[in-house]
Each structure stands twice: as structure tokens, then as C-alpha cells.
Amino acid sequence: MSDPSRARYALAIDAMGGDQAPDMVIDGLELAAERHPEARFLLIGDEPKLTALLRKRRRAQAVCTVLHATEVVTGDMKPTAALRLRKSSMRVAIDAVVAGDAAGVVSAGNTGALLTLSKIVLKSLPGIDRPAMAAIAPSRRGDVVMLDLGANVQCDVRNLVEFAVMGDVFARTVLGLTAPTIGLLNVGSEDLKGVDTVRDAAEVLRASHLAPQFHGFVEGHDIAGGTVDVVVTDGFTGNVALKTGEGALKLMGEFMKMVFTSGLIAKIAYLLVRPGLDRLREWLDPRRYNGAVMVGLNGVVVKSHGGTDAQGFAHAVDVAMDMVVHRFNDRIRDDLARLGLDKRGGTDKNKLPAAEANAGGDAPPLSATDDNQLATA
Amino acid sequence: MSDPSRARYALAIDAMGGDQAPDMVIDGLELAAERHPEARFLLIGDEPKLTALLRKRRRAQAVCTVLHATEVVTGDMKPTAALRLRKSSMRVAIDAVVAGDAAGVVSAGNTGALLTLSKIVLKSLPGIDRPAMAAIAPSRRGDVVMLDLGANVQCDVRNLVEFAVMGDVFARTVLGLTAPTIGLLNVGSEDLKGVDTVRDAAEVLRASHLAPQFHGFVEGHDIAGGTVDVVVTDGFTGNVALKTGEGALKLMGEFMKMVFTSGLIAKIAYLLVRPGLDRLREWLDPRRYNGAVMVGLNGVVVKSHGGTDAQGFAHAVDVAMDMVVHRFNDRIRDDLARLGLDKRGGTDKNKLPAAEANAGGDAPPLSATDDNQLATA
Numbered sequence: 001m002s003d004p005s006r007a008r009y010a011l012a013i014d015a016m017g018g019d020q021a022p023d024m025v026i027d028g029l030e031l032a033a034e035r036h037p038e039a040r041f042l043l044i045g046d047e048p049k050l051t052a053l054l055r056k057r058r059r060a061q062a063v064c065t066v067l068h069a070t071e072v073v074t075g076d077m078k079p080t081a082a083l084r085l086r087k088s089s090m091r092v093a094i095d096a097v098v099a100g101d102a103a104g105v106v107s108a109g110n111t112g113a114l115l116t117l118s119k120i121v122l123k124s125l126p127g128i129d130r131p132a133m134a135a136i137a138p139s140r141r142g143d144v145v146m147l148d149l150g151a152n153v154q155c156d157v158r159n160l161v162e163f164a165v166m167g168d169v170f171a172r173t174v175l176g177l178t179a180p181t182i183g184l185l186n187v188g189s190e191d192l193k194g195v196d197t198v199r200d201a202a203e204v205l206r207a208s209h210l211a212p213q214f215h216g217f218v219e220g221h222d223i224a225g226g227t228v229d230v231v232v233t234d235g236f237t238g239n240v241a242l243k244t245g246e247g248a249l250k251l252m253g254e255f256m257k258m259v260f261t262s263g264l265i266a267k268i269a270y271l272l273v274r275p276g277l278d279r280l281r282e283w284l285d286p287r288r289y290n291g292a293v294m295v296g297l298n299g300v301v302v303k304s305h306g307g308t309d310a311q312g313f314a315h316a317v318d319v320a321m322d323m324v325v326h327r328f329n330d331r332i333r334d335d336l337a338r339l340g341l342d343k344r345g346g347t348d349k350n351k352l353p354a355a356e357a358n359a360g361g362d363a364p365p366l367s368a369t370d371d372n373q374l375a376t377a
Numbered sequence: 378m379s380d381p382s383r384a385r386y387a388l389a390i391d392a393m394g395g396d397q398a399p400d401m402v403i404d405g406l407e408l409a410a411e412r413h414p415e416a417r418f419l420l421i422g423d424e425p426k427l428t429a430l431l432r433k434r435r436r437a438q439a440v441c442t443v444l445h446a447t448e449v450v451t452g453d454m455k456p457t458a459a460l461r462l463r464k465s466s467m468r469v470a471i472d473a474v475v476a477g478d479a480a481g482v483v484s485a486g487n488t489g490a491l492l493t494l495s496k497i498v499l500k501s502l503p504g505i506d507r508p509a510m511a512a513i514a515p516s517r518r519g520d521v522v523m524l525d526l527g528a529n530v531q532c533d534v535r536n537l538v539e540f541a542v543m544g545d546v547f548a549r550t551v552l553g554l555t556a557p558t559i560g561l562l563n564v565g566s567e568d569l570k571g572v573d574t575v576r577d578a579a580e581v582l583r584a585s586h587l588a589p590q591f592h593g594f595v596e597g598h599d600i601a602g603g604t605v606d607v608v609v610t611d612g613f614t615g616n617v618a619l620k621t622g623e624g625a626l627k628l629m630g631e632f633m634k635m636v637f638t639s640g641l642i643a644k645i646a647y648l649l650v651r652p653g654l655d656r657l658r659e660w661l662d663p664r665r666y667n668g669a670v671m672v673g674l675n676g677v678v679v680k681s682h683g684g685t686d687a688q689g690f691a692h693a694v695d696v697a698m699d700m701v702v703h704r705f706n707d708r709i710r711d712d713l714a715r716l717g718l719d720k721r722g723g724t725d726k727n728k729l730p731a732a733e734a735n736a737g738g739d740a741p742p743l744s745a746t747d748d749n750q751l752a753t754a
Binding site: 138139140150153154185187194195219220221222223224225233235236237239240241242243244245246247248249250251252253254255256258259260262265266268269270272273276277279280283 | 515516517527530531562564571572596597598599600601602610612613614616617618619620621622623624625626627628629630631632633635636637639642643645646647649650653654656657660
């Protein structure tokens with residue numbers, strides 16, 4: 001076998017990131033090696049430790065090449081501090097992608113550091129103004145892709161359109177959908193609701209090649225409702241929405257646990273409905289949704305939850321492999337070209353070809369009345 | 378008894394708003410009349426119909442004065458159209474507050490129309506730049522006040538500070554808390570995270586009389602987690618967060634229903650844990666959280682869900698009565714004076730006394746690195 005680190009599907013693995021690293025990482029790769037026989041991994045971190053661990057994980061050992069890194073980006077380290085560590089396992093993993101030794105990185109380490117290092121070292125894809133964070137969430141109708149989840153707390157029209165393009169490709173490559181529907185998160189579904197940026201982004205999407213898939217505006221309840229396959233929003237709203245939904249599900253889960261442990265009769269009831277509850281637990285298993293992905297970079301970057309276990313880490317590797325095998329970035333390049341966004345944006349990032357044609361952003365503001373204001377409740 | 382419409386605690390009731398109006402409204406008032414013997418209601422709508430209905434609801438009849446209104450604001454009517462109807466039950470109810478015939482309004486009608494009419498006809502409290510929508514949500518630790526929920530999709534520092542003041546008073550008057558804790562919704566709990574507006578609002582609050590109650594930043598999962606009693610955010614984020622949480626709870630509820638109806642054994646299990654599940658259902662009962670409140674106006678305005686029943690409408694009346702009895706607006710006026718916000722803002726709404734003292738908004742931006750960016754996952 002040739003040098004596995006030069007294999008087409010090689011991923012660089014940050015072996016030192018995550019609460020249970022590196023043991024959890026090696027155990028995760030043992031699972032991943034079985035699911036992806038073609039995959040080769042560059043395992044980066046404390047070499048003596050990693051080599052010793054690999055001796056007990058033969059499948060992983062067969063597909064891993066260990067690369068020594070002396071430093072570790074800790075969980076509480078500021079991105080600026082992480083940038084200064086040139087020999088951290090996270091940095092060396094990203095450098096391997098820049099050097100062409102790997103097609104992507106998987107790390108369970110510090111999210112802010114991984115995002116910053118990726119943006120600065122890997123850099124954005126040509127035509128992408130702002131890389132974003134995407135993740136998969138559960139819904140009534142199946143998995144839903146959400147982005148941005150916090151990489152960009154303020155977004156302009158161009159950013160939202162880029163997110164839609166990347167979310168579409170993500171749903172095709174990772175969820176395997178052929179024509180995913182796309183919604184823009186807003187405070188109402190009528191055309192006049194919300195902020196200018198969101199309304200203008202809708203105009204651009206309606207005039208783009210994504211028009212047949214563009215559903216229009218969606219609201220918060222449409223995420224769990226599964227109204228669309230891809231939910232596009234700015235990083236502030238997306239971060240708050242994702243965490244609010246997770247918090248609500250967690251609270252409900254705790255209450256159910258209280259109900260079923262409240263006494264002997266309740267425990268008997270639990271045994272009676274256990275298969276159904278197990279399916280629910282499996283469906284909501286955070287490990288199934290492990291792997292926030294940094295999209296729009298010159299390489300695949302998948303962030304696993306810091307507190308995950310081997311199953312969760314293996315799932316993050318699944319996502320990275322899907323993106324590599326299905327040429328995620330090549331597809332984004334093609335779609336940006338179709339939108340006329342394949343060149344780096346000039347100074348006026350809001351000027352999009354379609355936006356000009358539609359003049360959505362230049363329309364005079366409405367009068368003082370509030371048709372474009374919300375209707376909650 | 379003197380004219381009930383001139384009583385100190387009189388509320389103007391829009392009898393024609395809501396899917397089941399006016400029957401649901403009268404039934405709701407029958408319940409409310411029992412709970413609030415001191416309350417008097419100005420019941421506004423189709424007089425012959427209302428008078429006939431009141432004959433069957435003796436308690437409500439004893440405390441209601443019917444006022445005829447010929448027109449109705451429909452559920453799908455644009456706020457601009459609703460503004461043109463001078464004789465709608467909603468408009469006449471608001472006019473009654475302006476005239477001093479009632480201290481507040483309760484309506485289950487069109488939210489956007491009620492918000493617009495209230496803002497234009499009732500007008501903001503002196504010192505309040507932007508009225509907001511507040512509501513109560515369930516959490517692990519008890520009820521949580523959230524605002525804004527969509528009245529203002531874009532907010533500046535002053536708006537967020539006003540929301541904190543109003544949320545504090547709301548938690549004191551409606552939830553009965555003596556020193557509610559307040560959190561600003563953000564994408565991380567560290568001081569450097571998020572957008573400038575949110576960071577600057579935190580600076581102002583830390584320098585204000587609310588400082589002892591100000592918890593700092595909270596994240597999406599802190600809403601259901603009950604980390605604070607009052608969650609302050611802009612109307613775009615608040616609307617999305619509230620609806621996302623509701624959607625997640627609804628999805629989980631549907632799944633539980635599937636589990637418990639999947640067969641005979643599951644149905645037996647349901648009977649065994651029914652008391653616990655009933656408590657859960659009661660706790661999450663949308664009627665308990667009925668009544669989004671428009672705060673910051675010259676009068677109390679409570680919006681009941683359009684699809685609510687008599688119990689839900691009575692709960693909306695409860696909220697309005699709490700606010701009237703506990704002099705909600707007087708307290709806001711006092712607190713605005715303590716913040717130096719009791720005069721109407723000039724042109725530069727971001728200039729707050731405390732913000733200037735702290736210079737939070739004038740600090741130079743950080744370098745190109747991303748310490749102030751997110752950490753999801």
C-alpha cells in the first residue's frame with residue numbers, strides 16, 4: 001500500500017481535541033475505518049501516546065499515519081492565542097490540508113479556534129465572502145440543514161445568498177437529496193415581513209438557479225416542522241435558534257425522565273413503552289447530529305462536539321467523508337459560477353447581479369405603518 | 378353601583394377578535410369576573426349579539442357595559458387597512474383607553490393590526506423609544522419573561538436597555554418576583570462575543586440601577602434552562618427563538634403521542650403515567666402562556682392568541698389585570714427616570730448617559746482575529 005497520507009480520501013485528524021481525547025478519537029477512527037474502507041487518516045498529536053493507543057485498535061492502525069505535534073489548543077484558549085501555536089495538533093492538521101496531504105480536517109477541539117485557524121490558514125473558497133457553520137437538526141420530516149450557526153454574527157445579502165448555495169450543496173452531498181428545498185428564516189412568511197437584508201436575499205434567490213427550490217420565508221417553528229430541507233439565516237439568529245431548540249428538547253426530555261422515575265408504577269410503564277422511547281432517544285441522539293461543518297473554505301472542516309464519544313466522533317468522520325467523496329467544494333464552485341459569484345467580491349458586497357436586476361434593495365422604504373412588522377402569537 | 382366603565386380597573390375588551398369570538402370572549406369574561414371581582418369591562422362589538430350572549434352569562438353581564446362597534450378587523454387584514462377602520466371593535470377599544478374610560482385593552486384579534494393601532498393611537502410612554510412585545514415562556518426553573526418578540530426587528534442599544542427596564546417591571550408585576558434576574562440574549566456568554574449593540578447594551582445595564590439583577594449574556598439554551606427571569610433581545614431574534622422553542626416542544630409532544638398510541642400495551646402504559654403526563658401537559662399548556670403583552674404604551678395592551686378558548690382568554694385578562702392593579706406603567710416611568718431615560722430620545726438614540734460614561738460603544742474594534750466570534754457546538 002502506498003503512503004496512506006497521500007491517498008485521495010485522506011482526512012487529517014486532530015487527535016488531541018475533545019474532552020476524552022485522544023482515546024475517544026482512536027476509538028472513533030476504529031469505527032470509521034470499518035465504515036469507510038477507502039479512507040486514510042493522518043493522525044496528529046502526541047506520537048508516543050497515539051502509537052501506543054493504535055496498537056489496541058488494529059483497524060484504525062492499518063489506515064492511520066501518525067504525525068507528531070507538540071502543542072494542544074485547550075478548550076478555553078482564545079482564538080488569538082491558538083493562532084500563535086504553530087505546532088498544535090489542530091494547526092498541523094489544517095496545515096496538512098493546505099499542503100495537499102489531506103482533503104479535510106476533523107477536530108473535536110475548541111470551536112472558535114478551529115473556525116479562526118481555518119479561515120486564516122485554509123482561507124475562503126474563491127467567490128465566498130464569508131465561510132459559515134452548518135449543522136444538521138432533527139425535524140418532523142427528516143434531517144434539516146441549518147446555517148450560519150455563528151461564524152458570522154452580522155450578515156449582508158451576499159452572505160445569505162452564499163449560505164443558501166452552500167446549504168443546498170450540503171443537503172445534496174451529506175443528506176443525499178436531489179433538489180433540497182430552501183427557506184430564509186424570518187419573523188413571518190409574508191413577503192413584506194422582516195429586515196431588508198432578508199427580503200433582498202429572497203429577491204436574489206428568486207432570480208437565481210435555486211429559484212425552483214426556494215420556498216421563501218420560514219419561521220422558527222418551521223425548523224422542527226421540517227417545512228424545508230435547508231434553513232438559511234445569519235449567524236446570530238441561527239446560533240440562538242439552534243440552542244433554543246436544543247434547550248427546549250432537553251427540558252422536555254428531563255420532564256419525561258421525571259415522569260418515568262416517579263415511582264414503581266411509572267417504572268413499569270417505562271418498560272412497556274421502552275421500544276418507542278428508545279426510538280425517540282435514538283432519533284434525538286446528539287451523536288447523530290454531531291459535526292458542525294465549516295463550509296466555504298479551501299478544504300473540508302468538520303467540528304465534532306468536544307464532549308462526544310467514539311460513536312459521535314465516527315459520525316463527524318462520516319460527514320467529512322461524505323463531503324470529500326461527493327466533492328462538496330467542486331459543486332460549490334460550479335454553483336457560484338452559475339450565480340456569477342465565482343470571483344472575489346469587490347468593495348460593495350451587496351451588489352449582486354440578480355439584486356441589481358430586481359432592484360429589491362433600492363425600493364423606497366414603506367410608510368410609517370407596520371405591515372412589515374411582526375405578528376407573533 | 379356607579380358606571381362600571383369608569384371604574385378604576387376597567388378594561389376595554391375587543392369582543393370581536395379571535396377565531397371563536399364573540400362567544401369565547403364572553404365565556405372568558407365569565408371566568409375572569411369570578412377571579413377579579415373588582416374588575417369592570419367595556420365590552421366592544423356587535424351590541425345586539427353581545428347583549429344576547431350576556432343574558433346567559435350572568436357574572437359577566439353584571440360587570441360588562443356593552444359599547445357598539447360596527448366594524449371588525451379581520452385576521453388577514455393588513456395593519457394599514459385596519460388603521461382606516463375607525464369604528465372597528467379593536468379601534469374603539471383602544472380609543473376608550475385614550476379617553477380614560479379604561480386602563481387597558483384585551484384583544485384576541487389580528488396581532489399586527491393591534492400593535493400598529495396601539496402604537497399610533499395610544500402612543501409610546503414618554504421616554505420609551507420603541508414599545509415591545511413581551512410574553513411568558515416555560516423553563517426548568519419557572520416562568521421566564523421574553524421580549525421583544527417581533528415588534529422591532531432591528532434594535533439599537535437604547536431599545537435593548539428599554540426592553541430590560543420593561544421586562545424587569547413585567548416580571549415584578551405579572552410574575553410577582555421581587556428582584557428578577559435579567560439576561561441579554563447572545564451567541565456566547567463571554568464579554569467579547571456577539572454584535573456591538575448587544576455588548577454596548579450590557580455596558581449600560583452594568584452601570585444602571587439594574588446592575589445587581591443583570592446576569593450578563595445568556596444563550597439560546599438558557600431560555601428553557603431558566604438561567605434568568607427576563608430574557609432581553611431584538612424582535613427578530615426573539616420571534617425566531619420563541620417560535621423555534623415552541624416548534625421543538627410541539628414536535629416532541631407529537632412523538633410522545635405516537636409512542637403512547639402505538640398499541641394496546643402502550644395505551645396501558647399511558648394510563649399508568651397519566652397523572653405525570655397531565656402535569657406536563659398542564660405545565661406546557663399554551664393557555665397558561667396566552668397573552669403577549671405590548672409594553673411601553675400609554676395603557677396596558679394584551680394580545681390573546683387568536684385560536685384560544687375561554688380559559689386562554691381569561692388568562693389574558695389575568696395578565697392585563699395584574700398589570701393594571703400593580704401599576705405597570707407607573708413603575709416603568711419611575712425606572713426610566715432612574716436611568717435618565719424619562720425624556721423622549723433626541724436624534725442620536727444610541728447616546729445613553731451610562732453608555733457615554735463607560736465608552737463601551739466607542740472602544741476601537743478588535744483586530745481581525747475572531748475572539749468575538751461564536752463558539753457553537
